[in-house]
Amino acid sequence: MPRIEVDANKCKACYLCVNACPKKCLGKSKTISKKGYFPALQERPEDCIGCKMCYLVCPDVAITVIK
Amino acid sequence: MTIIAQKPKSLLDVPMHYCPGCGHGIVHRLMAETFDELNIAERVIGVAPVGCAVFADSYFACDMVQGAHGRGPAIATGIKRSKPGAIVFSYQGDGDLASIGMAEIVHAAVRSENITVIFINNAIYGMTGGQMAPTTLVGQVATTAPKGRDPKLQGWPINMCEMLAQITGSKYLARVAVDCPQNVIKAKQAIKKAFENQVNEVGFSMVEVISQCPTNWGATPMQALEFVRTKMIPQYPLGVFKDEGAK
Amino acid sequence: MTEKTLRKGNEALAEGAIRAGCRFFAGYPITPQNEVPEYMSAHMADAGGAFVQAESEVAAINMVYGAASTGTRSMTSSSSPGISLKQEGITYLASADLPCLIVNVMRGGPGLGSISGAQGDYFQATRGGGNGDYHIIVLAPNSVEELGNFPKLAFELAEKYRMPCMILADGILGQMMESMSFNFDPIDPNQLGKFDWAVDINKNGRKKNNVFSYKGDNLIADVVERAKRYGYIEKTEPRFEARQTEDCDVLLVAYGLSSRACMEAVVKGREEGLKVGLFRPITLWPFPSKALQQAAQNAKAVVCVEQSLGQLVQDVKLALNGAKPVYLNAYPAGGQPDGGTILPAVKSALNGGTEGLFDLQRHAEGFTYECKRDASLGIQGDWKGGK
Numbered sequence: 001m002p003r004i005e006v007d008a009n010k011c012k013a014c015y016l017c018v019n020a021c022p023k024k025c026l027g028k029s030k031t032i033s034k035k036g037y038f039p040a041l042q043e044r045p046e047d048c049i050g051c052k053m054c055y056l057v058c059p060d061v062a063i064t065v066i067k
Numbered sequence: 068m069t070i071i072a073q074k075p076k077s078l079l080d081v082p083m084h085y086c087p088g089c090g091h092g093i094v095h096r097l098m099a100e101t102f103d104e105l106n107i108a109e110r111v112i113g114v115a116p117v118g119c120a121v122f123a124d125s126y127f128a129c130d131m132v133q134g135a136h137g138r139g140p141a142i143a144t145g146i147k148r149s150k151p152g153a154i155v156f157s158y159q160g161d162g163d164l165a166s167i168g169m170a171e172i173v174h175a176a177v178r179s180e181n182i183t184v185i186f187i188n189n190a191i192y193g194m195t196g197g198q199m200a201p202t203t204l205v206g207q208v209a210t211t212a213p214k215g216r217d218p219k220l221q222g223w224p225i226n227m228c229e230m231l232a233q234i235t236g237s238k239y240l241a242r243v244a245v246d247c248p249q250n251v252i253k254a255k256q257a258i259k260k261a262f263e264n265q266v267n268e269v270g271f272s273m274v275e276v277i278s279q280c281p282t283n284w285g286a287t288p289m290q291a292l293e294f295v296r297t298k299m300i301p302q303y304p305l306g307v308f309k310d311e312g313a314k
Numbered sequence: 315m316t317e318k319t320l321r322k323g324n325e326a327l328a329e330g331a332i333r334a335g336c337r338f339f340a341g342y343p344i345t346p347q348n349e350v351p352e353y354m355s356a357h358m359a360d361a362g363g364a365f366v367q368a369e370s371e372v373a374a375i376n377m378v379y380g381a382a383s384t385g386t387r388s389m390t391s392s393s394s395p396g397i398s399l400k401q402e403g404i405t406y407l408a409s410a411d412l413p414c415l416i417v418n419v420m421r422g423g424p425g426l427g428s429i430s431g432a433q434g435d436y437f438q439a440t441r442g443g444g445n446g447d448y449h450i451i452v453l454a455p456n457s458v459e460e461l462g463n464f465p466k467l468a469f470e471l472a473e474k475y476r477m478p479c480m481i482l483a484d485g486i487l488g489q490m491m492e493s494m495s496f497n498f499d500p501i502d503p504n505q506l507g508k509f510d511w512a513v514d515i516n517k518n519g520r521k522k523n524n525v526f527s528y529k530g531d532n533l534i535a536d537v538v539e540r541a542k543r544y545g546y547i548e549k550t551e552p553r554f555e556a557r558q559t560e561d562c563d564v565l566l567v568a569y570g571l572s573s574r575a576c577m578e579a580v581v582k583g584r585e586e587g588l589k590v591g592l593f594r595p596i597t598l599w600p601f602p603s604k605a606l607q608q609a610a611q612n613a614k615a616v617v618c619v620e621q622s623l624g625q626l627v628q629d630v631k632l633a634l635n636g637a638k639p640v641y642l643n644a645y646p647a648g649g650q651p652d653g654g655t656i657l658p659a660v661k662s663a664l665n666g667g668t669e670g671l672f673d674l675q676r677h678a679e680g681f682t683y684e685c686k687r688d689a690s691l692g693i694q695g696d697w698k699g700g701k
Contacts, residue, residue, distance in 0.1 A: 145377035
């Protein structure tokens with residue numbers, strides 16, 4: 001099962017990944033990060049196809065894609 | 068379970084200072100991936116500019132030099148000529164490269180210095196807070212063009228790839244964007260090519276990246292992507308303007 | 315060591331730099347130092363180094379910034395207006411703690427000035443020239459022999475203290491021919507060890523090196539730390555030459571070519587029964603203040619001889635701190651001193667006269683100036699076209 005991990009210490013909540021995900025399986029965390037952002041997170045990992053689109057557009061290199 | 072995409076080794080594991088949604092981080096990653104893939108990480112020496120990327124030396128794992136505004140190509144020339152085995156890049160913004168450093172970039176191309184230039188064009192001075200850049204679009208508002216850029220007063224935006232293409236010494240010139248996954252993939256191909264050229268001693272290679280600056284455009288990250296597509300790319304068409312290194 | 319040969323100053327300098335292990339040169343044409351890049355373009359490649367004719371002085375000094383950051387012995391040369399353009403790079407080199415050699419073959423100024431030799435860049439060289447709190451080491455040769463041998467000293471000092479070093483010569487020294495020899499064997503820089511701070515390839519697991527000029531929050535600590543080096547240099551590195559200073563009534567102070575004219579004045583003066591001595595700073599920064607105090611101990615007066623409106627004289631006054639009367643024998647903008655023009659100043663300094671002594675305010679006696687705008691020529695706003 002492919003899935004992603006978002007490094008909450010690096011994410012600045014631009015949500016470009018949320019926008020880029022073709023399966024719309026990413027969303028916004030409800031927990032505030034140390035940096036004061038609501039980082040992106042994978043809301044529905046079961047829908048993830050491991051396409052790496054989120055990784056490609058992430059400006060903070062905060063995403064790791066695991067298959 | 069295998070990791071299929073993660074921070075490349077050539078980037079240090081530290082948070083970056085760039086604003087949310089800024090394109091710099093994407094380009095940093097593409098460059099670092101290139102260093103890893105071409106197996107040149109041990110040979111890379113980078114030149115950081117004055118501007119938002121002044122801290123780039125904190126992010127790239129390679130040795131870095133940070134010098135004066137616009138002088139990146141001259142500094143890179145000094146490094147490359149004294150360490151010919153090094154893979155040298157100059158990372159520059161639009162004010163840095165197309166305004167104060169115009170002479171340096173043009174003559175690095177004239178000499179066909181075997182270096183790679185990564186040119187981030189976001190049509191604004193970012194670090195200083197949104198002043199008009201040489202690449203600011205006609206009508207685009209900046210803090211020093213409060214009524215929008217007026218060609219009668221401030222001239223027209225400059226297209227560096229098209230201009231440098233006239234110079235015999237420029238060997239590879241491409242303009243890419245990082246607004247969507249497809250364009251990021253193309254940007255990676257161009258950046259990789261520009262570094263391969265240096266490995267193959269082809270000569271001066273430059274990739275111009277149309278990048279988003281949500282903060283100084285007064286836009287959300289998503290609106291900034293829209294600005295890239297509807298305003299920036301029509302003025303700065305994407306593509307390869309010169310490729311004389313093809314083997 | 316070499317046998318004595320007849321060499322032009324600029325060529326001795328260029329050859330001396332290559333022999334001293336210089337392997338990167340970037341420059342831009344400007345009279346009267348053109349023989350330096352010309353010599354480098356002919357010989358640097360054979361030595362295994364790189365020569366680049368840069369698009370500007372600004373680019374040239376920044377190329378040196380790049381080359382110096384790799385630990386390569388790097389240099390640029392120029393003349394006064396070109397050195398002004400290089401100030402950007404020089405302050406960045408100082409800030410990034412990079413060793414390099416900068417040569418200024420001075421010409422008349424300000425502005426484009428003239429192409430003849432002058433000494434008007436003393437302030438620029440010793441006070442920084444660029445922005446911020448920094449120093450560079452400044453060496454002032456007074457012969458072709460020294461011009462050819464100082465590059466080695468300059469590189470060694472620059473590398474020892476990780477800072478730019480300047481050789482401050484002038485157009486006449488650069489252009490004239492003299493018999494000279496190199497007092498050192500050629501250095502192969504490939505045999506020198508690497509610096510632990512330099513950027514390089516093949517890192518072999520060492521930590522990543524950054525050469526940078528932006529210090530941000532660390533700036534105060536950085537400048538204060540560097541100031542320790544400055545203080546140490548002031549204590550240990552001043553160089554000077556003292557000639558017949560033990561018994562002198564009048565001590566001449568001059569650097570570079572002016573000091574040669576002063577030697578003539580010392581000899582001629584002593585023939586006339588005047589006890590004249592000469593103190594020549596060889597390092598202009600660090601200024602040899604202590605040695606000057608010593609040399610001036612028995613003098614009744616001190617006369618600075620310089621080809622400028624009075625720049626060196628300020629350091630002399632600072633060094634002597636009111637202990638002796640200090641006068642100026644000035645040859646601004648490329649005027650040339652000789653024994654015959656210096657001796658009247660020596661006599662004036664002894665007997666209270668004014669001949670040969672230059673004083674700005676006395677110079678302006680009886681002078682008035684009025685700024686005039688003339689409406690009969692029209693008014694500034696009488697044409698409101700354009701933008």
